Amino acid sequence: MGATNVDLDRLEAALHDYGFAYLLTVGDDYHVHTVTVEPVLRGGVVEVGLIGGRTRKNLTNRGEATLLWPPREPGGYSLIVDGRARITGSDDETVQLAITPTRALLHRNADPNSAAAAKGCLHDCVVLSGR
Secondary structure, X not given: XXXXXXXXHHHHHHHOOOOOEEEEEEOOOOOEEEEEEOOEEEOOEXXXXXXXXXXXXXXXXXXXXXXXXXXXXXXXXXXXXXXXEEEEOOOOOOOEEEEEEEEEEEEEEOOOOOHHHHOOOOEEEEEOEOO
8 A cells, every 4th residue: 555645635525424434454364354443534544443353463463454434325435545554552442543544535336338437447436635
């Protein structure tokens, strides 16, 4: 995950359309570990809150994570945020996670009748960058 200039205002506006998210991390065996979370954007970071042991181990070894908010209805956009993890706390009851976004986008399948689909584009993406 390379650094990208995420437009935090656009990300914050997009978050109003979503509820829960999935936090995805990768273990030493390269299997994805997924948990449901209710993150909040504050001060330029996405605060995830308390995390469990497997998530903490994965992030300690790799340091990056992805948050995926599913669309509210079929055909809607999913919100995907990649970022650098910061873990705080020292015991299982206080370990919390915050993610600094490095990339954010809205993603859905392209309308099969669109001009983009006619050119072979299968996805409709809106990158939330400051550029």
